[in-house]
Amino acid sequence: QVQLVESGGGLVQAGGPLRPSCAASGRFFSRYAMGWFRQAPGKEREFVGVISRSGGSTDYSNSVKDRFTISRDNTRNTATLEMNSLKPEDTAGYYCAADLYGGGGPEAAKYEYWGQGTQVTVSS
Secondary structure, eight states, X not given: OOOEEEEOOEEEEXXXXXXXXXXXXXXXXXXXXXXXXXXXXXXXOEEEEEEOSSSSOEEEOTTTTTTEEEEEETTTTEEEEEEOSXXXXXXXXXXEEEESSSOXXXXXXXXXXXXXXXXXXXXX
């Protein structure tokens, strides 16, 4: 069983940064790919990005590429989503997720465990 807990969301002005993180329980954090997704009210869940088990590879959606960066610290069981140049359209609940058996990717169904989410609100 893996528990994921996000923190670090909040309210920020457009153009500003925010850095939510995800803390994982358990001993095998380095064995799973970690993804970030977001969901705005009335919209479907959207892939944000993913980082490989070692942290050596990342992939992002086109909407956040060049603005968001995912990193991980396998010694601290944490994954971080560094968000820069935020836009009002980035407003959503942000969720981290763990893929225990694959390399993650944009499909939410690949991920076995999910956090409860942290709200990010970007004001114009």
